[in-house]
Amino acid sequence: MMARAQREQVVRMSVEQPLWRALTGYRVMTMAYAVLLFVFTREKFERPAVAVVFLAVMSVWTLATLPKVANAASCTKRFLVADLALALTGILLTPLADFQAQQIDGPTLPSIWTAGSVLAFAIKGGWRWAAFASSFVAAANIVERGEPSRDTFHNVLLVWVASIAIGYVVEVARASERTLARALEIEAATRERERLARDIHDSVLQVLAMVQRRGTALGGEAAELGRMAGEQEVALRTLVSSGLVPSTRVSQDAALGAVVRTVDADDEDDGDGGGPGAGVCDLRSLLAPHAGSKVSFAEPGAPVLLAPAAAMELAAAVSAALDNVRRHAGEGAQAWILVEEWPEEVIVTVRDDGPGIPEGRLAQAEGEGRLGVALSIRGRLRDIGGTAELISVPGQGTEVELKVPRGKAGQAR
Numbered sequence: 001m002m003a004r005a006q007r008e009q010v011v012r013m014s015v016e017q018p019l020w021r022a023l024t025g026y027r028v029m030t031m032a033y034a035v036l037l038f039v040f041t042r043e044k045f046e047r048p049a050v051a052v053v054f055l056a057v058m059s060v061w062t063l064a065t066l067p068k069v070a071n072a073a074s075c076t077k078r079f080l081v082a083d084l085a086l087a088l089t090g091i092l093l094t095p096l097a098d099f100q101a102q103q104i105d106g107p108t109l110p111s112i113w114t115a116g117s118v119l120a121f122a123i124k125g126g127w128r129w130a131a132f133a134s135s136f137v138a139a140a141n142i143v144e145r146g147e148p149s150r151d152t153f154h155n156v157l158l159v160w161v162a163s164i165a166i167g168y169v170v171e172v173a174r175a176s177e178r179t180l181a182r183a184l185e186i187e188a189a190t191r192e193r194e195r196l197a198r199d200i201h202d203s204v205l206q207v208l209a210m211v212q213r214r215g216t217a218l219g220g221e222a223a224e225l226g227r228m229a230g231e232q233e234v235a236l237r238t239l240v241s242s243g244l245v246p247s248t249r250v251s252q253d254a255a256l257g258a259v260v261r262t263v264d265a266d267d268e269d270d271g272d273g274g275g276p277g278a279g280v281c282d283l284r285s286l287l288a289p290h291a292g293s294k295v296s297f298a299e300p301g302a303p304v305l306l307a308p309a310a311a312m313e314l315a316a317a318v319s320a321a322l323d324n325v326r327r328h329a330g331e332g333a334q335a336w337i338l339v340e341e342w343p344e345e346v347i348v349t350v351r352d353d354g355p356g357i358p359e360g361r362l363a364q365a366e367g368e369g370r371l372g373v374a375l376s377i378r379g380r381l382r383d384i385g386g387t388a389e390l391i392s393v394p395g396q397g398t399e400v401e402l403k404v405p406r407g408k409a410g411q412a413r
Contacts, residue, residue, distance in 0.1 A: 016072065016173060019123050019166075023116060024069050030113040031062040037111055050097035054090055054109050061086060062113075075124050084121070084133055087114040091140040108144060118163045127167030134160040191383070208232055209327075281308040283346065286315035287337060290322055296336045304341045306404070310384045314348060314404055317380040317388065321350040321400045329354025329398070344406050351399040357392040377402075 035055050042048050061083075068079045090110035097109060108114070114137055122130035138156040208229045215226020283304040291297035306314070318337065325335045333354040340347040377400065381388040386404035 016123065016170060016177075019170065020069060020071050020075075023119055023123060024066055026119070027062050027069065027113065027116040028066070030111065030116055031059055034109070034111040034113050035059060037107060038109075044100070045098050046100075047097045050093060051109055054093055054097075058086060058090060058110060058113065069120060072124060075120060080117075080121055080124060080133075083117045084136060086110075087117040088136060088140045090114070091137070091144050094144055095146075108141070115159055115163070118159060119166060122163045122167035123170055125167070126171040127164045130163035130167035131160070134163045280305040281311040283311045283314065283339065283348075286311055287318055287339065287348070290318065290337060294334055295322065296334070298336070298338045300339060300341050302341070304339055304346060306346060310404060313380045313384050314346070314386070314402060317377045317402055318348055318350055320377050320380075321402075325350075325352040325354060325398075328357075346404045346406070348402045349399060350402075351397060353397045356394040356396055356398055357390075358394060 038045075038048075038051050038055055042051075045051050065079065065083070068074050068076070087110055091108045091114065094108040098106070100106075118130060118133045118137055121133035138160060141156050211229035212226040215222040215224070215229065218226075283306055284299045287299070288297060322335060322337075325333055329335075329352050333352050335350065335352045338349040338351075340349070377390075378388045381402055381404070384404060386402065389401045389403075390398065391401070392398040
């Protein structure tokens with residue numbers, strides 16, 4: 001018996017994380033820029049020792065706190081306050097190291113490194129935190145200049161607007177991630193509901209329908225049993241079609257990003273110790289048991305190899321199509337199965353000589369909870385990347401064409 005070893009992978013999608021990486025690089029580069037700026041202009045400093053001490057402290061702090069700006073969890077409020085305080089201290093110490101800084105409107109000691117502190121507030125807390133931090137930086141620059149010039153106001157306004165804009169973008173990105181996480185959760189729940197509905201349709205519902213028919217035919221106590229089976233069949237179909245299957249928990253933490261549940265289709269176990277990824281399956285061996293006096297089976301001379309998951313889903317869809325022939329085309333209906341193997345796809349056609357399907361009957365059946373075509377056939381093919389096309393002409397039978405592209409045949413979800 002073939003068993004599938006499924007592996008669940010958790011993929012976190014976050015727009016926020018690249019911003020933290022960019023901020024880490026920005027802090028290192030602007031630290032180096034501030035140091036080099038002092039080295040090439042040190043002759044203009046009346047008290048270079050003040051600049052040297054501050055730049056040394058700033059460099060050590062920047063390198064030591066790189067892990068703090070690696071992600072939102074590491075960037076604590078205490079770190080943000082300390083980082084901003086260091087930046088403000090550097091701005092206010094500039095006139096002490098360079099007496100002419102106020103007159104020539106030159107750069108401050110931390111220079112553009114200060115913007116990194118403000119951006120950390122923006123990425124961590126959004127635009128409100130960014131406005132808070134940039135306001136302190138603006139006030140410090142104005143105090144440092146004494147009589148601020150137009151360039152000073154321009155630089156302050158630029159930092160203020162840029163930080164608030166980035167903070168707003170971060171908030172929008174977080175809201176989008178929460179929405180995406182919810183959408184993925186709904187999609188996963190829908191797929192699980194369809195899978196359960198297929199299994200129920202292919203087993204429980206068909207058994208209940210058979211009990212109802214046989215009980216009615218036998219009469220007596222069996223008729224009462226058949227009536228009860230019919231009631232349970234209707235109730236179960238209503239439950240399946242209404243989507244009252246509990247959703248599995250897919251999103252582990254929407255605030256940290258969307259979580260996607262994926263299944264590695266290569267993780268197969270053939271039951272003979274082959275382990276993950278062992279072997280493929282000949283589709284002919286799965287379809288051959290259907291052949292009989294009422295079902296003709298035409299196959300290629302060579303094996304039709306597919307991934308086991310795809311082959312089993314395709315065979316189950318063929319079985320569902322044959323069940324529909326037996327139930328709706330009558331006991332005397334003849335069916336044909338044709339398997340075609342092409343370089344890019346595998347095509348299985350199931351045809352019968354029954355009365356065909358009246359126009360609009362499929363939509364009506366789906367509305368009544370009879371989901372054989374919608375789930376057991378089309379749903380299975382969709383899940384393995386294939387398509388199912390149903391062609392029916394009243395009085396001329398029904399043909400179901402199942403196509404599975406080679407490139408998607410192993411990607412059962």
